Amino acid sequence: MKIKAEVLIIGGGATGVGISRDLALRGIPSVLIEKGDFASGASGRNHGLFHSGGRYAVSDPEAAHECISENKILRRIAPHCIEETDGFFISLPEEGLDYRERFLRACEKVGIQTTLLSRDEALEQEPELNPNLLSAVRVPDGAIDPFALVLGNAKDAEEHGAKILLHTEIISLILNGDKVKGAKVKDLYQGEEYFVEASYIINATGAWASQTLKLAGLPIGMALSKGSMLITNRRLTHRVINRCRPPFDGDIIVPNHTVSILGTTSIRLEEVENFEVTPHEVSLLIQETSKMIPAIQGTRLIRAYAGIRPLFQSEEKGDDRAISRGFVLMDHEKRDGIKNLVTITGGKLMTYRLMAEKTSDLICKKMGTNVPCSTHSKPLPGANRPTGLTERLKQFTTDRGEVLCDCELIQKEEVKALLEKEKLKNFQDILHRTRLAKGTCQGGFCVYRLFGLLHELRKIEGDSNKILKGFLEERWKGIRPVLWGTALKEEELIESIYKGIFNL
Ligand SMILES: Cc1cc2nc3c(=O)[nH]c(=O)nc-3n(C[C@H](O)[C@H](O)[C@H](O)COP(=O)(O)OP(=O)(O)OC[C@H]3O[C@@H](n4cnc5c(N)ncnc54)[C@H](O)[C@@H]3O)c2cc1C
Structure with missing residues (x-):
């Protein structure tokens, strides 16, 4: 068997399906290959925080700006995937108020709306908070359902002509001079191997990006950072609760339907698969998050899970939290002389649409076409369906x-x-x-x-x-x-x- 595709997209996480939808809406046919089900990578193993950008406002203003712009767009195009809870950044006595002042100035600079609340106002709205808190800053954070988001993009892409093959793995990339001719793939259920010939190839494999490029002999520097999360047996707060301090372990609590998710950690790994949540991480997350909500100490946990962050690393930075959460779009024509190959990695679930737009723009430029992106204004299927x-x-x-x-x-x-x-x-x-x-x-x-x-x-x-x-x-x-x-x-x-x- 042989398949011919105009564009081959590798990876069925939020970024891959976002690109598939973007191209389909521009009338460009594509084939997406995913080795598992949709969202079986980081897109289905994250904290589910619908970022306002507040978390990055001080340390990474560019990532914060991307988050707040996409926050406004996704509320319009994917309201059924988002719970508009708002979020609090709470200051505790340990940190004092210095960081809060920097935080407020940084949010203003990137356009994140904030409201300062007194201790009593915060406690009135979220009674489970640590009663010793000094103050809270309200920001437009929320909770996002990654599965609904990925499935919505995939459905719309298919309805507009895209082809998606799940449980199918790319096993090699075939080079021909200054181009990748296509990929050898394997149907993981039938065991059948076949060739997908493509004019353009997009590597959207997130934390596997380097591994995928190795199939064409083109490795890149990636830091693999494991983040672990714990799920409580009840919803602790209505809003997202963040600690108002420089990003660290265990400083975010995200409500998710009937439960809350405590997270995260950041631990460097060498391997992208076969990882687990350690007892040390469980203790650390309970210890840190219970400083924001003391009742966590006695709350029953129902599950622990972890995901790998695809952090692009152009130089050694020591602490993984210092590596930008912004995304990297790599044109392998400029980097390696391979004309039809592009890699998109890093970023956030929050910025998947923007990442897809920039990648599709680059593919259009290579094709010599000029069809504009429309994903910022066209709602996803089901957008008018309430799902709370x-x-x-x-x-x-x-x-x-x-x-x-x-x-x-x-x-x-x-x-x-x-x-x-x-x-x-x-x-x-x-x-x-x-x-x-x-x-x-x-x-x-x-x-x-x-x-x-x-x-x-x-x-x-x-x-x-x-x-x-x-x-x-x-x-x-x-x-x-x-x-x-x-x-x-x-x-x-x-x-x-x-x-x-x-x-x-
Ligand atoms: C612990 C943690 C917490 C996070 N929290 C948040 C958050 O709260 N909010 C937020 O906005 N972002 C968050 N993120 C970031 C976000 O989850 C990721 O940036 C985003 O999901 C990446 O999507 P992706 O499509 O690029 O990659 P992935 O979702 O990882 O998709 C890559 C896909 O490629 C597939 N693949 C790999 N190799 C092959 C191959 N050879 N053949 C076929 N398919 C292949 C994989 O199976 C996978 O499904 C978090 C990430 C982690 C790890």
């Missing part, structure tokens, strides 16, 4: 059907409709497209109900015990680092259900 918890609750009480997931109020009909509409390749693909297994029980009680539905619809291929075990093994990796107290008791109950009732 309040809406879900309203629907749930008025239209109550059989429930699959009690934590996240997911009804059987909702999942049935998804399974009937989309051709999903594996069990994890279903979990990526719903909130199943994301709530307090982490799938302990809803996943076996999902298996019942899969059997009813005859959608299970292969040994279902093996698939269920695979899910439990994966779930265990995230639960093990936070297992003590009542969580341990619940886990014993879940273990006895799967071992006793299902004989696993």
Whole structure:
């Protein structure tokens, strides 16, 4: 088999699907190849902070400026993926107020709107905050659902003619003089290998960018920085809570639907895969975040997870937090004399659209065409559909059907409709497209109900015990680092259900 593509995009994270949509809306056909499901890299393993840019205002004004500009655009084009919570930067007695003054000036310079609140005003709005706080600065932060964002981009790209191949890996890039002729790819389900010929190639593989370029003998300097996060069993605050100090470990708490996410750490790694959250990181995150919300010390944690930040490194900077969170668009014609290859890496989920716009502009320039970008004004599919918890609750009480997931109020009909509409390749693909297994029980009680539905619809291929075990093994990796107290008791109950009732 051989596929011919005008543009080949490698990587189905936010950046890759963003480029695929951008090009499709400009009428340029592309083929996107992703080795896992959508968002299986950093796009599905991040903190979910819809940045105002405040975090970078003092240390990296360019990244802060990109964040606030995209913040305004994404509120218009993707409101269904964002919860407009606002955020507080709180000052604690340890830090004093010096940084707050620098922070306020820096925000003003890059155009981030701020409101200064007294201690009492802040506590009235967020009662769980440390009562010793000195003050809070309100900024337009929020929470973003990365899966909805990535899937929305992919859907629109496909509706406008883009082709997307999931569970397919690029295994080599074939050079021909001063061009990359195409790529050899492997279908990871069928095992089939084939060639994709392309006029232009975009490497949007995030933290894998250097590894991908090695396939063409062109390595670049990347710092791999692991960030770990913890999920609490309840939502602690309405707003995003940041600590008003230079960026450090454990200084952000992001609300996410029914839970809160505590993060993050920054640890240099050599490898882009096979990493885990360490006990030291769990202790550090609890210790630091509980300075902002003391109740965290006694709050039950339901999961730990980590992702790798793709930080581009042009020189050795020592501390990874000193490397810019801005993005890098690399034209390999200028850097290596390869005319049709471009790499886009670094940046934030927040800036995926801008990264896609700049990459597509460069491809258009190489093609000699001049079609302008329209992603800043065209809403994503579903943008007029409210998806917040309040809406879900309203629907749930008025239209109550059989429930699959009690934590996240997911009804059987909702999942049935998804399974009937989309051709999903594996069990994890279903979990990526719903909130199943994301709530307090982490799938302990809803996943076996999902298996019942899969059997009813005859959608299970292969040994279902093996698939269920695979899910439990994966779930265990995230639960093990936070297992003590009542969580341990619940886990014993879940273990006895799967071992006793299902004989696993
Ligand atoms: C711990 C952490 C916290 C973060 N928090 C935030 C936040 O709160 N807000 C925010 O805006 N940003 C945040 N970010 C940054 C953000 O997640 C990333 O910048 C963004 O998701 C990168 O998207 P991407 O598409 O460039 O890369 P990725 O999402 O990593 O996508 C790259 C894709 O390439 C695929 N791939 C790799 N090699 C191949 C191959 N050979 N063949 C086919 N496919 C391949 C991978 O499977 C992967 O899906 C955070 C990142 C981390 C790690």
